[in-house]
Amino acid sequence: MRFGPVPLAEAEGCILAHTLRLSTGGGTKILKKGTTLDASALATLREAGRAEVIAARLESGDVPEDEAAQRLGEALLGPLLARSRAATGRVNILADAAGLFVVDESMIHRLNRLDESLTIATLPNYTPVSAKEMLATVKVIPFSAPASVLSLAEMVARGGRALAVHPFRPLKVGLVLSELPGLKDSILEGTIEATQDRITALSGTLLPPLRCRHEEGAIAEALGKLKRQAAELLLVAGASAVVDRRDAGPGAITRAGGRIEHFGMPVDPGNLICLGELGGIPAMVLPGCARSPKLNGFDWVLQRLFAGLPVTGRDIAGMGVGGLLKEIETRPLPREQAASQPSSGTPPRRPRQVAALILAAGRSRRMAPLNKLLVTDKAGVPMVARVVSNVLDSRARPVIAVTGYEAARVEEALAGRPVRIVQTEDYADGLSGSLKAGLAALPPEAEGVLICLGDMPLVTGAMLDRMLAVFDPEEGRSIVMPTFRGKQGNPMLWSREYLPEMLAITGDVGARHLAGKYADRVVEVEMSDDAVLRDFDTTDALKLAPDFNRP
Template identity: 45%
Template sequence: MKFGKIAVNDAEGSLLAHSLQNGRLSFRKGRSLSRADIEVLKAAGIETVVAARLEAGDISEDEAANRIGRLLAGTNVTANAAFTGRVNLTAAVTGLIIYDRFAIEQVNLTDEAVTIATAPPFDFVVPNQIIATIKIIPYGLSETMLADCLLIAEQAKAKISIASFTEKKVGLAQTTLPGGKESILKKTSDVMISRVNGLSSCVLFDERIPHTQHDVAKMVRAASTRCVDILLIAGASAITDRRDVIPAGIVDAGGTVIHCGMPVDPGNLLLLGKFDDMDIIGLPGCARSPKFNGIDLVLRRLAADLPVTSGDIMAMGVGGLLKEIPNRPSPRSSDINTLPSRPRIAGLVLAAGQSRRMGSINKLLADIDGQPMVSHSTRIVTESEASPVVAVTGHQADNVAKALEPYDLTIVHNPHYAEGISGSLQRGLAALPKDVDGVIICLGDMPKVASTVINKLIAAFNPVEQRAICIPTWHGKRGNPVLLASRFFDEIHEISGDVGARGLLGAYPELIYEVEIESDAILTDIDTPQALENIRSCW
């Protein structure tokens, strides 16, 4: 790959290394310079640009990131579409991140151009949470370098997966001594039941027993007969030795003490044991606290069917000082999303128009390869990462709705469709969940726009980085669909007539991000009988 100053006349096809601002000219870094761009630059008096040019044997940053992302995405992990050389891996389920730290380090040591950042191993994650990101630093890699990186990742088994929680039957027993406070026992029960419920499991019983070796042994055997998967025992006094009441009771019942104590604070006095197939945790005093502590490190792994050995507990010491992390959430905390999440982008299909320029037919119902045009356009949206999807009907609403029956979406009707597109936009936005981060507005008469286009726009979307309006382009020409951040929804509700959201593009040029697309399908809507025949002939 070549990088440096290039004469504007020679820059067609190059990737702009730095953003350019010159009067009304605004080109962002990474833009692939088209012939039209070259003319704009020359008209602005710009003679040279700093740019990158891929050579034979090179591969683009996005393709390199995509290939690494696909290789690293393991069980219950989704590799999102690359944008600016970055692929985010997101969790598909609630569970724990698992990967081989050494394997990830081996990939990072391959070359400075390839970087992988991950959340800590065994972190608790929820669906759509970003758990890792692959970033290619330059604008391209050589095929040889990429091949080396992929080989090392494959040989090192660098997959990143999510171990999902499975429903466990959990028993809770608390030992008591004379003079013990019921309020303390109740608080332990409330906190531990909440902790267990947050791991997709349930507490079968919550019982009190005398603080004796005999009664602990009796409880262990009884829990096993009740098919308990995990038995939690909270002692009236702390476990300070393998010969203490709770570990001695486990051994007396015929069980095994796997480990006594852990290099985690809070949580030092935790005990791990086993009776047949039942796991046993002797709870430390921090069981009464809902804050993240050593109990969570062990209980979460057991709930995700991950074995916990004595060596595993000993290895928890690095990063095991938790006292200075007051904000670290418990599983049921409203702040569980400590890691960034993939934005939730809804899809909106506008299918209400009257097709005035088509004559007597409704173009949305016109047959293309055995299906109505609107069926093709909608299928593309439902196959993309946009979710949920809402379609707005108007003209011949029943027939259009019937064409959309095969798809997982919500249909809303705009009775005032003849007044223009703004009403359909407003009806569609009103039907979206309140927590969406944005919406991708798709036209029902653009059946050749691929779902990958929608995914590229979603990958580009980042309001924090001034990418709140994402527009696809082909050789510098803007097309559809358009992705808008939710911050603009109120403004759309104020517009009227047939102007759509065009006014936003002029009002917020600094928030627009153009995404170059490889196909001119983003420019092709079907408005005339000739356009319909053309698309039928080349389908």
């Protein structure tokens, strides 16, 4: 690949290296970085008075960036892995199921050292992930990659399993709680609750816990009962911390016919853990910190066991790097979030404050004489009310609804919901009128705005929260767009920085064209179904809407 200044007479077919804002007789035109220069683009450049451009010219043996990213992404795929479409030399690798993400670190290092043109970035090894979560990103650094290097990278990637998701199994877990005189019931109840939350979050089931004396024989008897109840994982929470392989908890495992694999671990908190097995079933004596929902070494072992990965003494001894967790402020493990809880890292940053704007002012011309927003589902809930309820299920606040046409009826349909109503008299001007009225009502502290359409009732609060989770203007993710199988959908999330340009929009159009203008700041979030593509603005479309009455 050749790179540098290219006279316009020789630039056709070259790739523009930098975005250009050009003043022409027809106004300002923008040519984006990565544009392949054709006759029209060259004419624009000439009209703007340019004699040359900085561009890349591919040569024989060069593979264009998107093709190279797609090929390497394909080579990295395996069971329970998917990829996004290639764009700007990038392909993301996604999980197809919740589980434990495992990386062959030596293979990733080898691929990254082949050539500076090809890079792969991944989540940390042994990270719990949720379905559709991004695991890795392939990025081609220049506008192309050498074909010989790419072929070698594909061969290396297909020669092993660089990336893998091991799905969590629905294990039955038995818990023994030993007691000493004076031990408060609240401590035992807290231990059961924390353990229950961990097990449920990993798709398991906690059998009714057994309480017994803090004696080797009593604990061994309880373990035997749980084993007969078909427990697939055995846990002992001792009344006092285990301090030796021959203490009551480990002794009970061996007395019941099992063995101890490893005592202690180089993870803090979590040092005093004891791992063994009883009749082929993993058995653990828990460290005292396991009574707390905060992240500790027990979580790391538990996640691997639920993912079907063997855990040996050697594995535990290898957890020391990154194992200093004591000063890390970690979150509890709410059940719906634990599958994506990071195994270690810095404290979670404060969530961005994002408002939600629901456009519900249109005249519904394509469904006349019906007002599509007031069409009810089989439970009698109007479409616009369903949309508002879904948005309220998300973290976005405040929620603002813009009304206009038949405003009184629409507002009546939203009565009782904690949503702010803004009326616009300009709804006949089209989408831009509703958009401006809503944007003008945004609170000054809102860092972003989620623009939702009143005729998309299938988009859930969980989908919106997935978009909110990746929004970070400081890291260049200032426009968030949902996709399904590569097709771009709605709603969209915008940083506050775009408000001046959005307020200047006229006519029956929204702000989507700005995503093209600022393509390098867009992040796509792939969804698991097509809800983000489905609006219901015609009678034919409504016939395909689940749970809604047919006109």
